[in-house]
Amino acid sequence: MSDSLSRRSFLSLAGGTAVALAGLGLVGCGGSSSSDSSSDSASSDSTAKSLSGTVNCSGATSFQPLVEAAAKKFEDENPDVTIAITGGGSGQGLSDVRDGKAQIGRSDVFAEEKLDASDAKALTDNTVCVVGMGPIVNSNVDVDDLTTDQLKGIFTGQITDWSEVGGTAGKIQVIERKAGSGTRATFEAAVLGGESAPADFAPVAEEDSSGTVVEKIQQTEGAISYLAFSYFDDTKFKALKVDGVEANADNVCNGTFKIWAYEHMYTKDADEVTQAFIDYMMSDEVQGSMVEEQGFIPAGDMKVKKDASGTITNA
């Protein structure tokens, strides 16, 4: 009990010791923006003296490794700051930040899709990076390229055999993600174009994690699913081209590859420390190398952008 009290008072203390941040100038810097790394490290040096407090960050697990890696660096530079990262999924992250239980809520969908309009409006959207997703198949499938229409046919149950799309005859085993998951929402928006699979079409599995998808796609003859680029692994399965376009970061950036989504870190009236961490996430230190190392695409590299309703425009 007393521990929790002291933590509370500690928090408010941290909020009280408000010091102007040298690093605030970094807000909104994309990967291609001007600030160089030397000014970055200078800013973190100066924040090291002043910043203290705890930031709770919960939500989507898809880019949790990226946030964990960034948080560790940030903590190393600011010994009095703690970024407490928990999972729970996008829904959890959004409700936590809405209810003030977490300072940052991670989500792989727009807040508007999960929360009431008024609640969503109160949140600040920080799109830290972009994740590309592509269709993947079992390594033994001898198809390398599918059109969007073919993909649509497969994922709505109209195309059921590989011979119908130019491969060796064999049943297509569709592995879906759980309805409601961000990955599935993104894939369906891009591939099914707003339509949804007929109610009586049952895939052979509806997995709720990328992990089980990888495991099953690897083992199952004729299986097809979709996965974020960050999990692509040539040794385990094969990534397909869509309409002849290879699933990679460059094609997502220039707008030719359509299946991608933002990774959001929502905040609500961010305090000093929270904002400093968000700024750090947007800084060159993270955007320059870490984002790509983890298999994501820096938001600043994008030549196109998407809004909450899924409309794509040139940036």
Add this chain to the structure above:
Amino acid sequence: MAKRLMPKKQLEGVGLTLTGACVLLVALVVIALIFMVAQQGLSAFFVDGINFISFITGTSWVPSDGVYGALPLIVTSFGVMLLATLFTLPIALGSAIFVVEVQPGFGRRIFQPLVELLMGIPSVVYGLIGLTVVNAAMRAIFGEAAGTGAGILSGGIVLAVMILPTVTTLSIDGLAAVPNEYREGSYALGCTRWQTVWHVVLKSAMPSLMTAVILGMTRAFGEALAVQMVIGGVEKVMPAGLLSPAATLTTALTSGFSNATTGSVQYHALWALGLLLMAMSLIFILIIHLIGAKGAKNRG
């Protein structure tokens, strides 16, 4: 030795208060749990206006689209539980008979501790093995029909292994509790060991064996992570057969919570599933009590 100076009566009072407080605390926590689960779960029906009948008879569960029909989950939960019991029962009972009647020395000193070890293996590890071994075996045996290998049968097999130690050890206890006079009487009549076991021991141990099975079923019904890894997770249609990928009440909960925002209809609907789970385990307890009462009556 200050306590020595305390009057006996007062000391007794201290003991009673201290231990009574512990019991009270546990009881309060249980009441709080039942109350909170019921409150959250019932608000799906009374606040959000989901129709209870269509909730438990609806054949499609797509919470993200506002479709709440929990029947596929309920059917799957019972399906995997019964399958697991079916697989486990002969093995558990056989081992228990072996331990108590055939080789008590080896059974008690070596076999039983080893089986209890099986009980300690964490459920995620069972899930991990199921994902790599059981699913692959399903595909190898049934080919294309098994899809990814994930399905009700895989879930039943993994659960069978998980509840095996529980059912075995409880059965051993049940058989060992049969008074030796019964056996001696039977042997004196010239019966063989098998006749004794079949006609005398099993019959008089029946209530405790049933309790063992039901406790095993309770565990199978409530297991979440291990099943989730091997069952395939298809919630939107009724399972068509043993090889169909499906989802249980528990797996719908673990996967659903990550996509639901607190306070939403979807969130309450998930709690309603939790309420169903809780109600089922209360019913299991009730059955055990009834068996116990009947057993006591039979013994006179």
Add this chain to the structure above:
Amino acid sequence: MASETTAKQVGNDLGVDLDAHVKRIGRQDRVATGILTVIVAFVLLLLASIVAFILVKGLGKALSPGFLTTSPLADENPGISSEIFDSFYMLIITLLISVPISLGAAIFLVEYAPDNWVTKAASTAIETLSSLPSIVVGMFGSLFFVVTLGWGISIIAGAMALTMFNIPILVRVIQQALQDVPRSQRDAALAMGLTRWEATRHVLLPAAMPAIVTGIVISAGRVFGEAAALIFTSGSAAVNINFASANLSSPRNPWTIFRPAETLAVHIWKLKMEPTPGNDEIVWGTAAVLIICVLLFNILARVLGKALAKKMTSE
């Protein structure tokens, strides 16, 4: 021989072929014994192959240098040091809470319990607790401990959820141990004019201690591997623990009970769900470590129980 002749005579008298009957039931008996032996062999084989499978897949990684001592957040060759610490720390806190309560409750039920509805209700409550699915306990914990009591996703919330599992197991074990103390010892103590409380403390508890200790350690093994209830209560993200931290209110201080934590079992779950390359090895390595810990708990329980029993009888 004598009995066979008798059987034959009796058989002849009754006009049935008892010889054949005796042969038949003899054969039946041998077949039954044979089947039972096969079943037992099967169970042993199953156990051996499960343990062997995990060890073969994971022991190499588990024993690789640094795996046990490196942080999971390390850039290269991440290990499981925080998970090991968190698992044991959470276990100890769980035991600190659950053992005294279970001890009190068991003593009440064995020694004091008046034969009325209060007692009946209490033992039914404990029984109910033991049959609740862990996921329901986790949900309750995430609402009550995490939100209502405001503890947040934390070690203490996780430990409380584990306590709820542990209490019914422990109460049953302790109850059994107390009941197994010979009646004569209890009667002698009461006859000497000791109160029930004194008799319990000075006579019954010491006599039951070996069985109690064994029970506690075995239950510890069960608690150690629980994951479902912890995902919602203590979180699924490793904390960047700072062992040098002296600030008890900082979530990076290893000893703070108000920080999120990730146990070995949860770690397996999380990594399996998010298939970053290289995870597979870590997953199996962690599983091997977990299995070895559980084995050690079992051995420890038996050794400790035996040693205590020996010490008591020699005194």
